[in-house]
Amino acid sequence: MSDMISADLVDLDLSADTKEAAARALAERMAARGRVTDLEGFLADVAAREAQMPTGLDGGIGIPHCRSEHVTEPTLAFGRSARGIDFGAADGPADLVFLIAAPAGADDAHLTILSSLARQLMNAEFTDALRAVGDPADAAALIRGEEPAAAPADEDSVATPAAASAGAATVGTGEREDPGPPERPFRIVAVTSCPTGIAHTYMAAESLENAGREEGVEVAVETQGSAGFDRLDPAVIAAADGVIFAHDVPVREKDRFAGKPTVDTGVKAAINRPGELIGEVRGKAARGEATAAGATDPSGSAGATPVERGGESGEGYGTKLRKWLMSGVSYMVPFVAAGGLLIALGFAIGGYEINKAPSVTDHFVWSQADSWAALLFQIGGVAFAFLVPVLAGYIAYGMADRPGLVPGFVGGSIALTVNAGFLGGLAAGLISGAVVLAVQRVRIPTALRGIMPVVVIPLISAAIVGFLMFVVIGKPIASAQSAMTDWLNGLSGANAILLGALLGLMMCFDLGGPVNKVAYTFATAGIAVASPSDSAMKIMAAVMAAGMVPPLAMALATTVRGRLFNAAERENGKAAWVLGASFISEGAIPFAAADPLRVIPSSMVGGAVTGALSMTFGATLRAPHGGIFVVPLIGNPLLYLVAIAAGVCVTTALVIVLKGLRKPARGATAQGPGGADPSAPAPGAKQPVAA
Numbered sequence: 304m305s306d307m308i309s310a311d312l313v314d315l316d317l318s319a320d321t322k323e324a325a326a327r328a329l330a331e332r333m334a335a336r337g338r339v340t341d342l343e344g345f346l347a348d349v350a351a352r353e354a355q356m357p358t359g360l361d362g363g364i365g366i367p368h369c370r371s372e373h374v375t376e377p378t379l380a381f382g383r384s385a386r387g388i389d390f391g392a393a394d395g396p397a398d399l400v401f402l403i404a405a406p407a408g409a410d411d412a413h414l415t416i417l418s419s420l421a422r423q424l425m426n427a428e429f430t431d432a433l434r435a436v437g438d439p440a441d442a443a444a445l446i447r448g449e450e451p452a453a454a455p456a457d458e459d460s461v462a463t464p465a466a467a468s469a470g471a472a473t474v475g476t477g478e479r480e481d482p483g484p485p486e487r488p489f490r491i492v493a494v495t496s497c498p499t500g501i502a503h504t505y506m507a508a509e510s511l512e513n514a515g516r517e518e519g520v521e522v523a524v525e526t527q528g529s530a531g532f533d534r535l536d537p538a539v540i541a542a543a544d545g546v547i548f549a550h551d552v553p554v555r556e557k558d559r560f561a562g563k564p565t566v567d568t569g570v571k572a573a574i575n576r577p578g579e580l581i582g583e584v585r586g587k588a589a590r591g592e593a594t595a596a597g598a599t600d601p602s603g604s605a606g607a608t609p610v611e612r613g614g615e616s617g618e619g620y621g622t623k624l625r626k627w628l629m630s631g632v633s634y635m636v637p638f639v640a641a642g643g644l645l646i647a648l649g650f651a652i653g654g655y656e657i658n659k660a661p662s663v664t665d666h667f668v669w670s671q672a673d674s675w676a677a678l679l680f681q682i683g684g685v686a687f688a689f690l691v692p693v694l695a696g697y698i699a700y701g702m703a704d705r706p707g708l709v710p711g712f713v714g715g716s717i718a719l720t721v722n723a724g725f726l727g728g729l730a731a732g733l734i735s736g737a738v739v740l741a742v743q744r745v746r747i748p749t750a751l752r753g754i755m756p757v758v759v760i761p762l763i764s765a766a767i768v769g770f771l772m773f774v775v776i777g778k779p780i781a782s783a784q785s786a787m788t789d790w791l792n793g794l795s796g797a798n799a800i801l802l803g804a805l806l807g808l809m810m811c812f813d814l815g816g817p818v819n820k821v822a823y824t825f826a827t828a829g830i831a832v833a834s835p836s837d838s839a840m841k842i843m844a845a846v847m848a849a850g851m852v853p854p855l856a857m858a859l860a861t862t863v864r865g866r867l868f869n870a871a872e873r874e875n876g877k878a879a880w881v882l883g884a885s886f887i888s889e890g891a892i893p894f895a896a897a898d899p900l901r902v903i904p905s906s907m908v909g910g911a912v913t914g915a916l917s918m919t920f921g922a923t924l925r926a927p928h929g930g931i932f933v934v935p936l937i938g939n940p941l942l943y944l945v946a947i948a949a950g951v952c953v954t955t956a957l958v959i960v961l962k963g964l965r966k967p968a969r970g971a972t973a974q975g976p977g978g979a980d981p982s983a984p985a986p987g988a989k990q991p992v993a994a
Contacts, residue, residue, distance in 0.1 A: 307518035308379040308446050311336065313439035317400060320354070325388050326367050329380035329402040333861035338378040339404065339469035344871025345373040347897040349402075354896060356497070356551060359573045360506065364424055365390035365397035373871065375406045381422065381442060383433070393575065397435055413582055420446065422509040425574075434677065447810055489520045492540050493547040494554050496527040507549045507573035514577035522581075527555055534559075540889025549573030564588040613810045617647050630701030631694040631732050632820045637826045638689045640928045645683030647871035647926030647936050652676035690831050691715045691728035695735065698728075702736025706743070706756055706863035711733035714772050721777035724784040731772055738764045800842065806842065807914025807950070809848035811906040814853055815889040827927045840923035846935060848917045848947050851930055854883030854890030855947070856909055856954035857902070863955070867962045886930035901961040907938045909954030916946035 312332050319325035326349050348371040352358075355813045358366045366387060378401040387396030401420070421493040423429045436442045493511050497503035499983030506810070515522030525535045527550070534556070546565040548554055549572060564587035566580050573580060653676025680899075699707030714731025717757040718724065723731075742763055747755065771777075810821035826846040829839030861868045863874030868876065875893045882890025896901045923938035 305415035307377055308381065308443050309336075309440075310440040313442045314378040314380075314382040315436070315439055315442060317381075317388075319388060319689055320383065322365065322367065322390050323350070325365070325382060325384070325400050326350075329382050330404075333374075333378050333402070333404060334379050335908070336378075338375055339371075339373055340375060341373040341869065341871045342955045343869030343897070344368075345371050346372065347871065347893060351893075352783055352895045354572070356503075356569075358503075358572075359390025359392030359397050359422070361394045362427075362430065363387070363394075363396070363398045364392070364430065365400040366403060366424070366503075366506075367400070368403035368405070370405045372407045374406045374448065376406060378404045378844035379446065380954050381433075381446060382573040383442075391967050411674075422505050423448075423686060425509040427515060432920055449519050452907065487582065489545070489588075490543045491515065491520055491522045491545050491581065491584060492535055492543040492560065493522060493524045493549060493573070494527060494560075494568055495524060495573060496552050496554065503570045507570045507577075510574045510906045511549070511580070512534050512645055514581055517880070518578065518581060520581055520585075523794075524792045529554075545588050547573065547580050547584055549679055550803070564592055603779060617913060627698050627701040627733070627736065628729070629820060631696075631698035631729075632824050634697035634700075635690055635824070638686055638693055639831070642683045642688075642690070643827070643830070643925075643927035644685030644929055644933075645679050645686060647683075647929065647933050648677045649678075650684060650925060650936055651678030651933075652679065686832050688719070691718050691725060694725070695732035698732025699735035699739065702733070702742070706760045706764070707736045707739045709761040710768040711740060713765045714768040715779065717769060717772040718780070718790070721773065721781050722784070723772075723777050723780040725824075725831070726784050726787070727772070727777060727780045730776060731768065733756055735764060735768050738767050747963075753927070768950040774969075780933060799838075800915045802842070803845040803916075803918030804911040805914070806846050807852075807887055807912070808907050809847055809908035810849040810888065810914070811910035814892050814895055814906070816904075819850070819888060823850070830925060830927060835925065838937070840925055841918055841921065844922040844924035844943060845914040845917040847924060847928070847930070848943060849950065850885050850915040851886050852889045852909045852913050852950040852954055853888055853895075853902075853906040854879040855951045856883075856958065858883060858907065859951060859955045860958045864959045864962075867959065884931045886974065887926055898962070901958060905954045905957035905961065908952035909952075909959060911950075913946050915952030916949055917943060920946060922946065935981070936951040940955050 312329075314328065314332070317325060319328050319329060324661065326341075327346060330339060330342055330346055331347070331356075334342045339345045348369040349367050352369040354385075362367065367390070369499060370619075380401040381404075384396075384398050384400065385400050388400060389395075390397045390400075390508060399426070403420075432445055435573040436445060474979075493508070495504050495509075495511070504526050508526045511524055511654050512522050514520075523535055523539050524531070526689050537559070540559055543563060545684045546560045546563045548560075548565065549566040549570045564584055566584045566587070568580065576904075611698060622806050653673050692715030695718065696708050696711035697712075699711030702705075711732050714735050715728045718727025721727065738939050739760060740758055747759075756807075806822045806826070812818045823846055826839075826843045830843050835843075858876045858879035861873045861879075872894060878888040878895075890904060891902065895906070920939050920942035922940075922943040924933070924936065926933045928935050934944070935944050
């Protein structure tokens with residue numbers, strides 16, 4: 304670690320008030336040493352990582368960190384704050400701040416060193432020494448592990464461990480009785496992982512191991528970090544009495560841990576309350592709750608599901624419901640894109656009458672364009688037919704893992720059969736997940752556990768869901784779906800314009816996030832039929848147009864007022880032209896992450912303008928994706944492009960005005976320790992700051 308931190312990367316009087324200012328102050332030291340090539344680009348990466356999960360830890364520690372293409376070599380910077388800085392820890396602000404910077408392609412050796420630092424942070428003696436150190440060079444040496452060794456004590460006054468052990472064994476007036484074979488300790492295997500795989504992963508491992516030693520429990524941890532992972536010995540897993548998953552990204556090769564009492568939670572829970580997790584898994588083992596590590600749960604007990612693994616336990620049902628629905632939508636979108644674009648190509652080649660063409664199975668002619676058009680249309684139609692079953696199946700998967708897939712797909716297919724459509728798929732997915740979770744909670748004999756996931760759960764859950772969809776709720780939902788379709792068909796005038804504006808706001812609110820996906824799914828559900836209504840095609844057109852606005856606007860803004868953006872943002876602006884034109888809203892995320900309070904509201908205003916104008920112009924669209932590449936399939940294409948251009952101009956103007964009004968950050972024009980920011984466009988120019 305000797306080349307990772309030095310005295311000039313230490314600030315023992317960190318004066319920053321916010322975590323953003325703290326990261327900037329420490330990053331400037333890295334930039335001054337040439338470890339960071341683009342200060343603003345690196346800070347944007349740090350902010351993006353921070354947005355995934357706060358990096359504050361109990362005990363007054365903040366560890367902002369990221370992997371970034373703007374980092375030349377793994378680097379640490381350390382700051383100590385007298386007032387404390389809020390990094391989102393439950394116990395209050397942090398006074399010890401470590402900024403960890405790793406290159407995008409950091410090698411395993413360097414990442415291993417970084418992981419060792421993360422483990423050190425769990426050592427109270429180490430953090431106490433950092434709070435007491437008075438010289439930056441001494442602090443750097445301490446972090447590197449070069450602190451002076453304690454003076455050797457007199458050999459006669461200190462017994463060696465062996466001697467102490469021997470002495471303890473002989474204390475007393477008589478011979479010690481043989482206690483017999485020691486009692487076998489409780490054994491736990493654990494997996495820790497976090498999105499970056501640098502800090503939290505290893506700190507959670509250290510915390511669990513320390514807590515295990517205190518409680519007399521054997522804990523073996525598999526850290527699935529950026530440097531890869533060494534699999535636990537299968538014999539160790541087989542001998543374990545329980546499993547702890549502390550992770551914010553999916554556990555790799557999870558089936559290795561199937562059939563054991565399992566606690567599944569976020570990685571920070573293992574750092575902040577490891578003793579509780581150990582107690583929880585011991586309690587499950589005592590009650591015989593053999594919770595599965597993954598989908599192959601032979602016990603049928605309910606464990607943590609894919610969407611519960613992203614955060615701490617105790618999330619509200621509203622949050623869980625959103626995650627369950629997003630699980631279904633995320634798996635459905637590729638079917639929408641593939642099927643919709645194939646249908647659109649069929650229309651482009653053969654015209655809109657192609658949907659009336661006979662099946663190509665017996666009438667395909669290689670040399671006829673109409674045959675190819677009909678083939679593409681029919682393949683797209685088959686792909687589109689999976690929309691509702693996939694939606695339902697993966698909502699159930701989000702709730703109950705793989706056991707939810709069978710009843711979910713069955714319920715989604717029944718929703719199509721009874722004409723319950725998109726709403727029926729939502730209901731079928733939620734019901735399927737709930738039924739599987741209920742079945743899994745039933746205590747069953749050990750002899751039957753092996754057939755639970757492959758026979759019993761699919762059989763019972765599919766039968767219950769099928770009964771409910773066919774007999775109880777299918778027809779009422781179909782009536783509601785029909786009423787909604789009739790309402791959409793009746794939209795006109797001001798109501799249609801307001802709907803377009805609302806959908807535009809939603810598309811630009813989180814740039815590909817849950818709100819964006821709700822609007823997109825609403826639009827695609829309307830055209831996922833052989834003959835979509837005119838209103839449904841107008842909604843689809845408005846949604847796609849609004850989704851193109853943010854990246855195109857950021858690209859335009861970086862072109863016309865480049866000095867308001869740093870070098871990394873100007874480079875991202877070039878890519879945003881293509882992403883925006885392709886209807887990939889995520890192209891604006893780097894800009895929103897670096898400056899959310901200016902970029903996101905500006906994007907929402909422009910998206911609302913575009914959505915309203917698209918509805919006003921009566922533009923229609925049969926394809927659910929494609930951007931400008933499906934313009935030939937758009938009704939009123941010229942006015943449609945005008946609507947997009949208007950929204951782009953509005954967003955661009957707002958971003959430029961808001962960025963131009965801001966005040967330069969304190970010290971933004973002054974040289975940092977060792978020199979000026981190399982990405983600065985000109986001496987004295989205003990520097991972008993994260994809002």
